[in-house]
Amino acid sequence: MFIEIDFNSDEAIYVQLCNQIIMGIATSQFREGEQLPSVRQLADAIGINMHTVNKAYSILQQEGFVKIDRRRGAIIAIDLNKLAALQEAHDMLSVVLARAMCKGVSRTEIHELIDEIYGEYEA
Amino acid sequence: MFIEIDFNSDEAIYVQLCNQIIMGIATSQFREGEQLPSVRQLADAIGINMHTVNKAYSILQQEGFVKIDRRRGAIIAIDLNKLAALQEAHDMLSVVLARAMCKGVSRTEIHELIDEIYGEYEA
DNA sequence: CCCTCTGTTATACTTGATATAACACAGAAT
């Protein structure tokens, strides 16, 4: 369990949690069917409130990354909706690329970044 | 001036404003040295508060997209810091790509999206 | 039957986003 929270960040804690868990799934640190730590366990480990973790898990459920069972807790369960995923990726990329373009980052450099990150994830 | 705010979005209004203005710069709708509408003009046009626009402009200044003059208002002035831009792009892409990968989007499909968006911007 | 584990709900507290109002400075018109 390698989750690092930056308390000085302007990003909400539950958002950081969501992102790190999703990245954990992408890197196969968490696998389909695997059980995440209970809200209390994780909250204590990080030093934050149980409710904040609960909110992160709820959002991950809503976005189709986990399923929540009252007895077993949160379990990795990807809901594959590729059309929605492509739409979401397009919208988020539009913002990221606009920022990069304004600052003089070329199309080639972006493609290189993509390959670099995909490399980190597939390894 | 084509700025559309979604009041049902979970994104804060000032964030939507920042993003749309940055996309406006990327599409050459706004050019270096050009003057943005005054905080009151834009606020009235959109139907929001002047202070919300002011916050967006302040953030754009802080991030190096505009300069604010008490007399002339906000003026497009890109502060080219490519190293920081590449770092930022890497961090944001890490999150976007993780989400996409989990949902079964391939590396090739991401590259296609990049080209598609760059095409829209350069046109 | 009790103890402990799970998530859930109710309630407060604190911070951030947005709005209202008054301010201060600069330039144009009179």
Place this chain on the structure above:
DNA sequence: ATTCTGTGTTATATCAAGTATAACAGAGGG
């Protein structure tokens, strides 16, 4: 000079969102 109108700024208030504390409810193991 004086007034008017434009700019961003600051102070204050309001409302929503993020986070925390505490008590609850169901499930399973001793």
